[in-house]
Amino acid sequence: MQKHLENFTKIAFISLATLPLLKVNFNSMLIILCALLTIYFLVKTKKKIFFPLKYLLLILPFLMYFCYEIISGSFNVSRILIQLPFLIFPLLFIFKPDFINYKIKELSFFVFQCSVVFQSIIYLFIFLKSNSLVTLFNISPENIPFFRQYVMSNYFFEIHPTYFSAFLLVSITLSFFNFKKFMIFNFLNIIISIFFLFLFSSRVIILLLFFTIISFILYILINEKGKIKYVFVFGSLLILTFFLIFGSEIIKKRLNETITEINKPVEGNYHNSTNVRMAIYKCDYLLIKNIPFFGFGNNIQNELNRCYKENNNSNFYKISTYNSHNYYFNLILYGGWFFLVLFLFYLCTLFKHLRYSALGIFIFIQFLSINITENYLSRHYGIVLFCYFTSLFIFFKKEKFNAATKYI
Structure with a gap:
């Protein structure tokens, strides 16, 4: 019975990575389930409850909002609930059972990537049920991609296009760093994800993809001087992305709108x-x-x-x-x-914990960049993805920063 419960707990923790496939309420229930299982094993094993002070600042954003709502006297419950991932994920992984280990982290990344691709294919299937293939790259007079507009209006729950595009970007970045481990899978994932990234045509995410590829090539040149073949592979991908950006009619119209309007x-x-x-x-x-x-x-x-x-x-x-x-x-x-200063202090704390991982830093910078054009951490999918991924990197450490290149 105990072994079955441990396996069920592992599945529950790995299932957190299925965020791209889940409605908000289902994802919230899954987070609660993981929390309840963690509490059970804490009681069962009589493990000493000790909260390391070095992790205290990881829950700072939640404390900021919670204290503000109390002091202001308004106590907006919905706002507090939205900020809960800042509290729950650090606690969840600090007190996780011992069998939730580094292998669970690696498998979670893989499940996340599969979930993103599967959700993308579902979007494509829904689109093609009522539209022809030739309309896939159509764009409205308002310069909104027809595919994006259709699937967001006709799917049974909504993920903002920029937020789903962020899922695609993170998935692509994971494939960059794990390219050598599962070359065929990661190659296909990169191609499929870039294809859908251009279909959704979120300008900020496409620009971030372009700069991510450039940064990754520089990263290989600095850290892996003998990996010239990978420079060639990702250099080719950079050229392909460049031509897609400036050759795609959808992107050209959206970029032209930015210039003219x-x-x-x-x-x-x-x-x-x-x-x-x-x-x-x-x-x-x-x-x-x-x-x-x-x-x-x-x-x-x-x-x-x-x-x-x-x-x-x-x-x-x-x-x-x-x-x-x-x-x-x-x-x-x-x-x-003062609220901004506190949050920047929190980001500096996160960077200190993440700096051992090149992959973690890449994804962290992507999150920070998206926040410039979106209230990314004000919606469920943004805040959960951010808190979940930063927690995975902080609480599952195997290699030091320079050793991270073994995945290339």
């Missing part, structure tokens, strides 16, 4: 993703200039909407809810400058 104001019904985003950043700047010491708290969206109304001759903000589209701005607007 960036200075055009939002007027009436004339708005697109570029000039709306510039209107958002303008209001971010205006609000930050006059930010109260403790920020706007839970009134942040009302303040943004008021600013959109006062500075634009359009009701675009009534059609859809537009947050600050920059997590660092969001921190300032929510809790003031």
Whole structure:
């Protein structure tokens, strides 16, 4: 019975990596299940409960939001629940059973990659059920890829395109570092993931892919001077990505929109993703200039909407809810400058724990970069992916930084 329960617990922990396939409520139930199993084994083994002080700062973001909500007197329960992964994942892996080991981490990465590919194929199947193959690369007059728009509207639960594109980017990065171990699988995963990355056409993620490939090639040259053949492989991939970026009609139109629309104001019904985003950043700047010491708290969206109304001759903000589209701005607007300083201190702490792993640093920087254009850590899929992956790297260490190149 005990052995069966241990195996079930291993499966539960590995299943956390199926995040790309799960609705928010199912993923939350899976996290709770892992927490309950961890508590059971703590009681069963009578293991001494000891919380290392060096890990205390890993739960700092949760404490920030929790204390702010209490002090402000509003205590927005939904906001606290969204921030729970900052607390749960460090605790989950600090007190995990001993049999949840490095092999579980490696298998979790593999399951995550398979989940991303499987979800992508499901999206493609749903699209082709009602549309022809020739419409796969169509783009709307608003420069929104038809594939992306269709699957996000017709799938039974929604993952924001940028968030799913981030899944693809992380999966590709895992394949870069594990390329030699499972060459056929990783090669296919890279090709399939890049294909879907361009179908979803998230500009920030595509640019991050481009810079990730360049950085990885430099990483190989610096750390693995004898691996010239891999430089050739990833150099070819870089060239292919370059031509896809500038040769794809979808990408060309979206990049051209950025160039031509960036200075055009939002007027009436004339708005697109570029000039709306510039209107958002303008209001971010205006609000930050006059930010109260403790920020706007839970009134942040009302303040943004008021600013959109006062500075634009359009009701675009009534059609859809537009947050600050920059997590660092969001921190300032929510809790003031001190809130941002605390979070940056948290990021420095994370870097200190992650610096042993080149792969961990690559993915960490990708997360930080996405936060520049999205409130990535304000939604379930973003915050869970971030907390889950950083915890995997922090609490499962096998090699030191320089030894990480053995996976290339």
